[in-house]
Amino acid sequence: MQGILLQLIVSGxxxxxxxxxxxxxxxxxxxxxxxxxxxxxxxIMLGGYVFVGTCITALGMxxxxxxxxxxILLGIFGALIAVIIFIPLRNQTRLIAVVATVMLGxxxxxxxxxxxxxxxxxxxxxxxGVFTFMGATVAKSYVYIIxxxxxxxxxxxxxxKKTKPGKGMTCVSINKTASALMGIxxxxxxxxxLILSFMICGVLGIITAPIFTVKQQMATMIALKGFCxxxxxxxxxxxxxxxxxxxxxxVENIAGVVLPAVFKDAVAFxxxxxxxxxxxxxxxxxxxxxxNLQENRKQKKGKVNI
Amino acid sequence: MKTAREWKKYFPVFLMLLLAVxxxxxxxxxxxxxxxxxxxxxxxxLGLNFIVGLSGLMTLGTAAIYGLGSYVSALFCVKLGWNxxxxxxxVLISGWLIGKGLGYPSxxxxxxxxSLATIxxxxxxxxxxxxxxxxxxxxxxxNIPVYEIGGFAFDTQxxxxxxxxxxxxxxxxxxxxxxxxxxxRAFKAVKDNPDALEVCGINIANVKITAFTLSAIFAVVxxxxxxxxxxxxxxxxxxxxxxxxxxxxxxxxxxxxxxxCIYGAYIVAFLPQLxxxxxxxxxxxxxxxxxxxxxxxxxxxxxxxxxxxxxxRVLKKGGEEG
Amino acid sequence: xxxxxxTKNLTKRFGGLEAVKDVxxxxxxxxxxxxxxxxxxxxxxxxxxxxxxxRPTAGEVLFLGQEITGKPTYVVANLGIGRTxxxxxxxxxxxxxxxxxVGGMSHYNKGGxxxxxxxxxxxxxxxxxxxxxxxxxxxxxGMEAFEKEYAxxxxxxxxxxxxxxxxxxxxxxxxLLDEPAAGLNPSERAxxxxxxxxxxxxxxxxxxxxxxxxxxxxxxxxxxxxxxxxQIAEGTPQEIAxxxxxxxAYLGDRFSEGKNRRG
Numbered sequence: 001m002q003g004i005l006l007q008l009i010v011s012g013x014x015x016x017x018x019x020x021x022x023x024x025x026x027x028x029x030x031x032x033x034x035x036x037x038x039x040x041x042x043x044i045m046l047g048g049y050v051f052v053g054t055c056i057t058a059l060g061m062x063x064x065x066x067x068x069x070x071x072i073l074l075g076i077f078g079a080l081i082a083v084i085i086f087i088p089l090r091n092q093t094r095l096i097a098v099v100a101t102v103m104l105g106x107x108x109x110x111x112x113x114x115x116x117x118x119x120x121x122x123x124x125x126x127x128x129g130v131f132t133f134m135g136a137t138v139a140k141s142y143v144y145i146i147x148x149x150x151x152x153x154x155x156x157x158x159x160x161k162k163t164k165p166g167k168g169m170t171c172v173s174i175n176k177t178a179s180a181l182m183g184i185x186x187x188x189x190x191x192x193x194l195i196l197s198f199m200i201c202g203v204l205g206i207i208t209a210p211i212f213t214v215k216q217q218m219a220t221m222i223a224l225k226g227f228c229x230x231x232x233x234x235x236x237x238x239x240x241x242x243x244x245x246x247x248x249x250x251v252e253n254i255a256g257v258v259l260p261a262v263f264k265d266a267v268a269f270x271x272x273x274x275x276x277x278x279x280x281x282x283x284x285x286x287x288x289x290x291x292n293l294q295e296n297r298k299q300k301k302g303k304v305n306i
Numbered sequence: 307m308k309t310a311r312e313w314k315k316y317f318p319v320f321l322m323l324l325l326a327v328x329x330x331x332x333x334x335x336x337x338x339x340x341x342x343x344x345x346x347x348x349x350x351x352l353g354l355n356f357i358v359g360l361s362g363l364m365t366l367g368t369a370a371i372y373g374l375g376s377y378v379s380a381l382f383c384v385k386l387g388w389n390x391x392x393x394x395x396x397v398l399i400s401g402w403l404i405g406k407g408l409g410y411p412s413x414x415x416x417x418x419x420x421s422l423a424t425i426x427x428x429x430x431x432x433x434x435x436x437x438x439x440x441x442x443x444x445x446x447x448x449n450i451p452v453y454e455i456g457g458f459a460f461d462t463q464x465x466x467x468x469x470x471x472x473x474x475x476x477x478x479x480x481x482x483x484x485x486x487x488x489x490x491r492a493f494k495a496v497k498d499n500p501d502a503l504e505v506c507g508i509n510i511a512n513v514k515i516t517a518f519t520l521s522a523i524f525a526v527v528x529x530x531x532x533x534x535x536x537x538x539x540x541x542x543x544x545x546x547x548x549x550x551x552x553x554x555x556x557x558x559x560x561x562x563x564x565x566x567c568i569y570g571a572y573i574v575a576f577l578p579q580l581x582x583x584x585x586x587x588x589x590x591x592x593x594x595x596x597x598x599x600x601x602x603x604x605x606x607x608x609x610x611x612x613x614x615x616x617x618x619r620v621l622k623k624g625g626e627e628g
Numbered sequence: 629x630x631x632x633x634x635t636k637n638l639t640k641r642f643g644g645l646e647a648v649k650d651v652x653x654x655x656x657x658x659x660x661x662x663x664x665x666x667x668x669x670x671x672x673x674x675x676x677x678x679x680x681x682x683r684p685t686a687g688e689v690l691f692l693g694q695e696i697t698g699k700p701t702y703v704v705a706n707l708g709i710g711r712t713x714x715x716x717x718x719x720x721x722x723x724x725x726x727x728x729x730v731g732g733m734s735h736y737n738k739g740g741x742x743x744x745x746x747x748x749x750x751x752x753x754x755x756x757x758x759x760x761x762x763x764x765x766x767x768x769x770g771m772e773a774f775e776k777e778y779a780x781x782x783x784x785x786x787x788x789x790x791x792x793x794x795x796x797x798x799x800x801x802x803x804l805l806d807e808p809a810a811g812l813n814p815s816e817r818a819x820x821x822x823x824x825x826x827x828x829x830x831x832x833x834x835x836x837x838x839x840x841x842x843x844x845x846x847x848x849x850x851x852x853x854x855x856x857x858x859q860i861a862e863g864t865p866q867e868i869a870x871x872x873x874x875x876x877a878y879l880g881d882r883f884s885e886g887k888n889r890r891g
Contacts, residue, residue, distance in 0.1 A: 089601070096604045098366075098553075100597055103593050103596050103597035106596075107594055114590065224425065227425070227426075228426065263437075265429075266433045269426035270430065272426050273411070277411055277414055277415070280414065484741060487751065488758075489744065491719075491722060494721055498718070498719040498720050501717050502717035502791075504700075505701060505717075506730055506733060506794065506797075507706040507735065520741060
């Protein structure tokens with residue numbers, strides 16, 4: 001029993017980190033251009049295909065080299081998409097931009113079948129096998145996901161706090177006009193954002209390949225649930241996105257045991273809609289609310305004492 | 307000589323006549339089916355126009371509402387043995403309820419959040435339809451009865467065509483009346499400036515919920531028609547992609563452009579079929595074309611072509627002279 | 629003269645900041661009442677609390693003796709309080725005529741969509757009535773020539789006039805005007821003052837915020853002065869012009885600022 005619980009928690013945390021990375025990846029774009037990238041699902045898929053289909057199978061490279069090359073290629077692709085789509089559409093009606101990114105996703109989806117074929121690909125000897133301890137069997141891939149996600153989040157934190165482009169991007173996310181006036185090049189900032197975001201998508205495609213296998217719909221669910229995670233955490237904030245992802249991953253895994261399996265996927269969306277209705281700022285809103293309550297209570301207590 | 311504006315007055319009549327004679331030129335059941343599909347899409351698009359086109363709210367859950375119409379009608383007919391016409395009553399009630407139900411969140415949830423919430427709604431509905439036993443789970447519902455009037459069954463493509471045509475006509479008239487009424491103005495006013503609308507003594511909540519309810523009723527009726535026309539429904543039809551397609555119809559037709567809803571629906575329904583002979587790559591080409599249309603003609607194809615050609619001004623002038 | 633609008637100890641706090649504190653204003657019938665004060669005195673906040681856009685932290689608003697505190701804006705509007713905004717709020721994609729028709733929507737048209745579709749004849753009559761009224765208002769504000777123009781394409785001054793026209797469409801008892809003359813050139817301003825006087829003479833009372841002293845002294849019968857959210861004076865234009873506290877509030881600040889800079 002204890003073993004099963006541990007298993008659930010580890011896989012919950014791992015999926016939570018996957019959702020968190022998805023949330024981070026589109027929050028970056030949201031902050032830089034005020035647009036949601038509705039094609040991110042297919043970018044993650046592209047990462048998986050480039051990694052398994054091109055680098056490992058066609059080029060016969062080692063796993064590590066393949067992963068590095070995939071991430072670099074995705075970064076280049078991100079720069080390209082920034083120039084073709086995101087920069088021209090940044091001042092358009094939101095709806096147009098939403099539909100344009102959805103169409104980009106469909107284009108990638110169709111292109112993937114043509115290039116890599118309709119059969120699902122599976123990386124061989126990559127993050128396979130299990131760990132056993134304390135009576136629990138945990139797939140190695142889950143453990144690696146947690147490690148990789150923590151490293152990426154730490155690197156991002158460093159990038160935003162310590163480097164000049166990172167600080168610039170933080171400024172752009174707070175106020176685009178003011179940043180432009182202060183001499184930050186908003187277009188360059190968008191390009192850097194897209195590169196970063198697409199690289200994270202690439203990583204997601206690589207680390208989830210053993211779990212979902214590489215196919216067209218491999219990222220559909222994690223992409224949608226990543227959106228949920230963002231809303232649950234609090235839209236537009238990176239730490240909130242990570243918190244939202246972890247909460248969602250664990251709640252969902254536990255719900256999978258308690259509720260009939262049918263409802264497992266619906267839990268995320270229901271949770272998201274509940275948060276939107278009752279705490280539109282997500283967990284951040286809940287935290288603020290609790291803090292306010294505590295402060296009020298402190299003040300009241302103080303008055304009583306006096 | 308008649309001026310452009312005078313000719314424009316007859317445009318709806320021309321359009322409806324054109325649609326009435328299309329089956330004479332389109333032979334083969336396959337393309338007639340696509341024609342029916344296009345008209346059903348047009349009904350949904352006319353309804354969606356109230357929310358997306360006029361009121362400017364981004365909802366991406368229409369496919370779920372369309373699916374709801376299909377499933378309610380199909381379940382009442384197949385499981386309870388109702389007449390398809392009688393089943394329209396629960397269909398309308400469900401549309402009214404779901405419209406109100408989606409309208410309320412739209413008061414609290416705005417912009418991109420609303421898109422996400424409605425995508426969430428779409429996914430929940432599709433998920434439930436796929437997994438619940440009594441909706442036929444993944445395989446859907448088969449052998450749905452067709453509409454019938456006094457022993458005359460609408461069971462062939464050509465008969466269905468004229469049934470759907472009649473319904474489309476009815477909905478065009480209703481939508482036209484609404485768009486050109488105080489409600490049409492109120493919907494546009496919500497998009498332009500909600501604060502000012504409140505000051506005019508109008509409850510915005512009421513206006514938004516009305517837009518959602520209208521849109522949902524159009525969508526469920528179209529959904530019900532689809533179920534009895536296709537006679538077989540599966541959850542795989544009602545994806546978020548379909549929801550996006552409905553919005554694409556509006557964009558191609560021009561957001562807020564009444565007749566644009568109809569030709570937008572035809573373009574989205576026919577384009578993939580026309581491209582199909584190309585073979586393997588047709589879906590890719592379809593997506594590329596739609597993306598280019600959306601990026602380069604964001605105000606609707608005809609509007610932007612006229613703008614690019616400088617014709618728009620000429621037309622306006624002609625109208626003023628007449 | 630009976631009291632049309634009254635605020636009792638109206639207060640608004642934003643977090644720790646008291647934007648408006650204990651404001652008591654009485655707008656009497658057949659009066660043009662002006663609310664003046666330096667920037668940030670809480671004038672717009674007061675106006676927004678009266679018409680329900682902002683919920684007061686404390687205090688009451690009475691209209692014709694009826695309590696309307698915290699009622700939704702549209703309810704307050706339907707009771708007979710119109711409003712215009714400081715930064716123009718227009719329905720840009722509707723024509724001038726349609727803008728006015730929206731203004732009269734709640735007053736002239738009742739019933740939902742279904743009712744409308746089932747009673748075509750009644751609907752047509754109502755549409756005709758509201759259109760007639762809109763045309764009448766258009767001629768009153770001197771904008772007949774712009775009837776078919778989109779509101780978004782109008783020059784700034786015209787948009788301000790149109791907004792007043794839209795408020796008139798609801799047949800209000802009282803109109804709240806937030807800086808009606810701001811951004812107008814002198815000739816437009818003179819024209820606007822004439823329209824305001826005309827509106828007043830037609831039996832509608834006005835409560836306005838204004839920075840332009842020409843306008844305030846010219847048309848108002850009574851003036852209330854706010855400074856840092858407090859009510860510091862009230863009286864006729866004459867009294868206000870000679871009031872020590874008011875002069876200090878307007879000029880004293882500048883002097884003390886100068887002192888600080890020098891010190």
